[in-house]
Amino acid sequence: MGRLPCCDKAGVKKGPWTPEEDIILVSYIQEHGPGNWRSVPTSTGLLRCSKSCRLRWTNYLRPGIKRGNFTEHEEKMIFHLQALLGNRWAAIASYLPERTDNDIKNYWNTHLKKKLRQQQTGLEGFYKGSRIPQSITKGQWERRLQTDIHMAKRALCEALSVDTRSPLLTQQDTKLGTVSKDPFHHASANTDNYLAARSCETSSSTYASSAENIARLLKGWAKRSPVNQSSSLSPLSTLSAQTKSETRTTQENSFDNRSSIVAATGSSSSDAGFDSLFSFNSSTAHMFPTKSDSANGCYRLQDESKPSLETLTPLGVPLSLLEKWLLDDNCGVSAQAIDDHLMRDLSLDDDGDDHVEAASLLLQ
């Protein structure tokens, strides 16, 4: 018997959030920052449970969330990461800072799982050609899994280095203080990437960076389609392109002290966002998302972070275990050590099916 749900109380509202509720929540978080969710309903007067507030913020209102179609690159990343980590969506989301775990989970369940199955069907046909023995002993299976893991790791390495520009170079830029505040700066080294990033930005929905912005957006939104007021569609996702660009400008202008959260998560476009994992501009140099923090939109100050699995690069940039592991491998860490690490990681999973499949597919 689990705990009683926190929202079991009478008078707690459920269902889609209204624009008004969004505004209240955003302005509260602008004022107090994310966290202490328990006090949010009482402080704001929202008839929502704290969990619901947190989810609304994390999955929708948090700055820096990219909406819209996943790029091929992101898809690849998810495939690789899912193969490595299993259904740990929060962990996967920490490598795609502009996507929420919920988004990735949804995308996996609706698109990628299907793709995987299709590929799997093809693979089964291949296996029917007796390449795989009828019964694989446990030892054989483990060895095979280890090979799969190794291959998946290599694939991830490749995926991580899609951008021709090395992370170290980008870091050097940072060190030299040549990085602009433009979130697309990292991609701008490569004109195509830059343009892709820009077009990506304009095609994806905008996000709220301040209560004022939202209020202004809602004003226009309400004028255009009053019917939407009661629908489940969020105003933020129904903005016209005109309003979007306007919002973007306002948002860029709102990079003030009060909006440090926005600044810390303000990168856009998948590639640029991904680059940002390894490169730092002036506004992010002292911050780094941890597994759970990134999903929460809460970037812990490095000084405040607990002793963790993270280590520092020579430039003082913390690396997650996975990143460190990848880089270490390139420096010649034994494959056994890597496999041991991953096996330890994988042993925590009880849903190995999908991700062993995915790992197998990476062999193709």
Add this chain to the structure above:
DNA sequence: AATCTCACCAACCGCCTCTTA
């Protein structure tokens, strides 16, 4: 034009972990 089916995704539910008293 009406109805049905399917895909998508925001939000909910319940369990687990961590923190605090």
Add this chain to the structure above:
DNA sequence: GTAAGAGGCGGTTGGTGAGAT
């Protein structure tokens, strides 16, 4: 050491819109 509660996470559901019949 323990219990209670908050936060976090992954699985699932239900409302909605788009496309097919």
